[in-house]
Amino acid sequence: MAHLIDDPILTVEHLNMRFGGLLAVDDLSFSAGRRDITALIGPNGAGKTTVFNCITGFYKPTEGRITAHHEGGEKYLLERMDDFKIPKVAKVARTFQNIRLFGGMTVLENLMVGQHNTLMIASNFTFGGIFGLSGYKRAEKEALELAEYWMEQTGLTYRADDAASDLPYGEQRKLEIARAMCTKPKLLCLDEPAAGLNPRESEELNKLLLFIRKERDTGILLIEHDMNVVMGISDHIIVLDYGKKIADGTPEEIRNDPSVIAAYLGVADEEVEEVEHEIEEGASS
Amino acid sequence: MTEMTNSSARPGRHLDVPRVAKDLVVTALIATAIFGSTIAFRTVSAAGGLGLTTRFDVAFYVIAAVVVGRLLLWIFFWSKPAGEPAVEIPAGIKSGFAHVAARLGKIFGPAMLIIALVFPFLPFTDRYLLDLSILILTYVMLGWGLNIVVGLAGLLDLGYVAFYAIGAYSYALLAQYFGFSFWMCLPLAGILAAFWGIILGFPVLRLRGDYLAIVTLAFGEIIRVVLLNWYKFTGGPDGLSGIPRPSFFGIPFNRGEDGFAEIFGLEYSSIHRIVFMYFLILALALITNFVTNRLRRLPIGRAWEALREDEIACRSLGLNTTSVKLTAFATGGMFAGFAGSFFATRQGFISPESFTFIESALILAIVVLGGMGSQVGVVIASIVMIGGFEVFREAEQYRMLIFGLAMVVIMIWRPRGLISTRIPSIFLKEKKAVSADMVSQGEGH
Ligand SMILES: Nc1ncnc2c1ncn2[C@@H]1O[C@H](COP(=O)(O)OP(=O)(O)O)[C@@H](O)[C@H]1O
Ligand SMILES: [Mg+2]
Numbered sequence: 001m002a003h004l005i006d007d008p009i010l011t012v013e014h015l016n017m018r019f020g021g022l023l024a025v026d027d028l029s030f031s032a033g034r035r036d037i038t039a040l041i042g043p044n045g046a047g048k049t050t051v052f053n054c055i056t057g058f059y060k061p062t063e064g065r066i067t068a069h070h071e072g073g074e075k076y077l078l079e080r081m082d083d084f085k086i087p088k089v090a091k092v093a094r095t096f097q098n099i100r101l102f103g104g105m106t107v108l109e110n111l112m113v114g115q116h117n118t119l120m121i122a123s124n125f126t127f128g129g130i131f132g133l134s135g136y137k138r139a140e141k142e143a144l145e146l147a148e149y150w151m152e153q154t155g156l157t158y159r160a161d162d163a164a165s166d167l168p169y170g171e172q173r174k175l176e177i178a179r180a181m182c183t184k185p186k187l188l189c190l191d192e193p194a195a196g197l198n199p200r201e202s203e204e205l206n207k208l209l210l211f212i213r214k215e216r217d218t219g220i221l222l223i224e225h226d227m228n229v230v231m232g233i234s235d236h237i238i239v240l241d242y243g244k245k246i247a248d249g250t251p252e253e254i255r256n257d258p259s260v261i262a263a264y265l266g267v268a269d270e271e272v273e274e275v276e277h278e279i280e281e282g283a284s285s
Numbered sequence: 286m287t288e289m290t291n292s293s294a295r296p297g298r299h300l301d302v303p304r305v306a307k308d309l310v311v312t313a314l315i316a317t318a319i320f321g322s323t324i325a326f327r328t329v330s331a332a333g334g335l336g337l338t339t340r341f342d343v344a345f346y347v348i349a350a351v352v353v354g355r356l357l358l359w360i361f362f363w364s365k366p367a368g369e370p371a372v373e374i375p376a377g378i379k380s381g382f383a384h385v386a387a388r389l390g391k392i393f394g395p396a397m398l399i400i401a402l403v404f405p406f407l408p409f410t411d412r413y414l415l416d417l418s419i420l421i422l423t424y425v426m427l428g429w430g431l432n433i434v435v436g437l438a439g440l441l442d443l444g445y446v447a448f449y450a451i452g453a454y455s456y457a458l459l460a461q462y463f464g465f466s467f468w469m470c471l472p473l474a475g476i477l478a479a480f481w482g483i484i485l486g487f488p489v490l491r492l493r494g495d496y497l498a499i500v501t502l503a504f505g506e507i508i509r510v511v512l513l514n515w516y517k518f519t520g521g522p523d524g525l526s527g528i529p530r531p532s533f534f535g536i537p538f539n540r541g542e543d544g545f546a547e548i549f550g551l552e553y554s555s556i557h558r559i560v561f562m563y564f565l566i567l568a569l570a571l572i573t574n575f576v577t578n579r580l581r582r583l584p585i586g587r588a589w590e591a592l593r594e595d596e597i598a599c600r601s602l603g604l605n606t607t608s609v610k611l612t613a614f615a616t617g618g619m620f621a622g623f624a625g626s627f628f629a630t631r632q633g634f635i636s637p638e639s640f641t642f643i644e645s646a647l648i649l650a651i652v653v654l655g656g657m658g659s660q661v662g663v664v665i666a667s668i669v670m671i672g673g674f675e676v677f678r679e680a681e682q683y684r685m686l687i688f689g690l691a692m693v694v695i696m697i698w699r700p701r702g703l704i705s706t707r708i709p710s711i712f713l714k715e716k717k718a719v720s721a722d723m724v725s726q727g728e729g730h
Contacts, residue, residue, distance in 0.1 A: 088603030102594035104724030113591045119584040160713035165723045
């Protein structure tokens with residue numbers, strides 16, 4: 001049932017993550033297409049955040065291989081890289097389920113920190129910057145332009161000089177996405193970006209994600225509970241339950257997959273057939 | 286009914302008499318237990334041994350003062366309904382203060398700088414005042430240096446004096462063994478202290494919170510104990526003396542033909558050297574301030590502040606937090622190293638005595654009191670603390686008491702320090718100060 005992806009940005013092969021006696025991710029394999037929005041869904045505690053933490057280097061997987069493929073053909077084995085090198089070198093950026101902003105810094109400063117590595121090189125690792133060399137000034141201007149661009153796209157320009165913790169929840173979510181985009185990622189991993197958003201904000205988020213995929217050529221890997229978001233914008237959905245992949249396909253396929261329905265309704269495996277039957281009956285009647 | 290609850294949303298003061306009476310009795314008993322023994326009886330040397338005099342009247346006044354004081358607190362502060370904070374500063378005063386501080390902040394820095402520049406030439410400035418201001422400036426510089434580590438990067442360092450000691454001993458030893466001049470030793474002392482900052486940085490990279498504070502404290506002590514016990518090299522408790530004084534870029538301050546006074550056609554005076562020292566530390570402190578302000582606007586400075594705010598988010602954006610921390614320790618250490626070599630050349634004599642933990646605590650107190658991350662706050666706090674120490678030199682017995690009291694009052698009044706707002710490093714339209722309660726304090730607070 002594995003979905004066929006011919007040009008993946010990310011492949012995960014036989015990923016296992018064990019915490020003591022708990023196998024939080026159990027032999028998971030999947031790929032995410034380069035310009036796709038791939039959604040990772042599943043009930044609470046299914047291991048979705050753990051998968052993200054393995055991809056972005058915050059956990060070292062117990063077993064398995066995670067590869068980022070760049071367009072030039074370069075491959076990065078993420079499970080062997082330091083966490084900070086994954087956004088820097090492999091160009092995989094992420095956001096967090098419980099938002100992590102630099103609360104005491106302004107919106108603009110948050111976006112500038114997102115461009116740290118570019119600016120660091122431009123400032124000749126501080127020595128050029130301290131003497132105000134023109135190369136750094138130019139780089140800083142460009143960084144400012146990129147920050148302005150993303151503030152514009154997320155509608156945060158009017159809050160540019162406000163502290164990040166001053167923003168309402170929905171804008172904080174957007175800022176976190178904008179900040180991740182400032183690292184110029186090839187893959188953006190979003191952990192429940194719509195959690196806590198009202199329907200209007202959730203709609204805006206959909207638009208933003210579609211824009212990122214289309215205009216910025218960035219693949220998106222998305223954890224989401226909001227079925228409106230998932231079914232509305234994903235190209236490809238992977239369903240996890242108890243760390244195992246139980247389904248993998250297009251939104252249409254997933255919508256009609258009995259095991260997914262069973263997982264969400266909390267039905268035991270033996271009863272799946274029964275549920276399936278009921279669904280078929282429901283469909284025919 | 287509802288109207289009543291609404292209208293009584295902020296009821297008047299209400300004193301719970303029996304509770305207050307009980308509290309006052311307990312207060313009186315405790316005060317009697319403490320002051321009854323310590324004040325009421327006094328030993329005097331009488332003929333043939335010790336005698337005892339009684340001072341019941343004094344003890345009575347003290348106890349009465351405590352009880353009355355507590356009663357006043359009850360009446361004016363603690364008589365609010367439950368749920369409201371016991372001690373509350375009216376919001377008007379709070380915001381008013383912030384407003385005034387913001388206004389003052391703009392002119393305060395330049396005004397201070399001008400005063401500092403002309404200070405040695407003011408008519409009332411004498412040798413004592415010059416010495417005192419050199420001391421204050423040394424602490425301003427140390428405070429600014431520590432501010433990088435604690436205020437910006439949010440890494441609580443309780444052993445900062447170690448770098449000060451390394452700077453001082455580097456200069457003294459380099460001068461003693463190789464005969465290097467002050468101007469050669471100054472950068473070397475800074476580099477050595479920065480190097481030791483990195484050495485300290487490595488073991489504490491993984492530590493957070495209290496553990497970080499304890500290890501840095503231990504580092505400070507290790508350096509002092511090594512200096513104390515490595516007798517052959519550092520002179521141990523005897524210290525190092527005869528440290529060369531700095532010259533005016535090669536011209537010594539002496540009475541001779543080639544002395545400073547002779548060459549510049551002045552009458553020889555020992556104050557010339559003190560004035561030079563004053564400008565030297567002023568320049569060093571200003572360099573510290575300039576570099577720090579500059580660094581804050583560079584990616585490295587923003588990375589320090591981001592580290593203070595959220596380390597995990599930093600890593601998710603590709604910041605190598607190891608090098609961010611190490612550069613903070615190294616930069617902070619370097620400025621302490623400069624200050625240390627200035628200290629050595631000013632004193633002409635150093636010993637491990639000068640680099641005890643209390644020194645670290647004093648510098649940290651300056652940073653915390655001034656408001657973490659605030660450069661102007663450090664200046665005010667240094668003047669208040671070091672100057673205050675001097676003002677109360679007369680009242681020697683009560684100096685520590687006053688100091689402690691002042692700290693408690695300030696921490697109640699302004700828990701985030703005197704100047705607690707954060708100025709953004711970059712802005713799009715308008716520079717708005719970030720209020721203190723949004724700014725994180727980093728590790729170990
Ligand atoms: N660091 C950890 N240590 C131990 N158990 C963990 C850790 N992180 C996650 N888990 C466990 O792994 C399982 C999956 O959690 P998580 O990935 O957060 O689920 P999801 O994001 O799908 O809701 C849970 O049972 C959780 O308790
Ligand atoms: Mg989760």
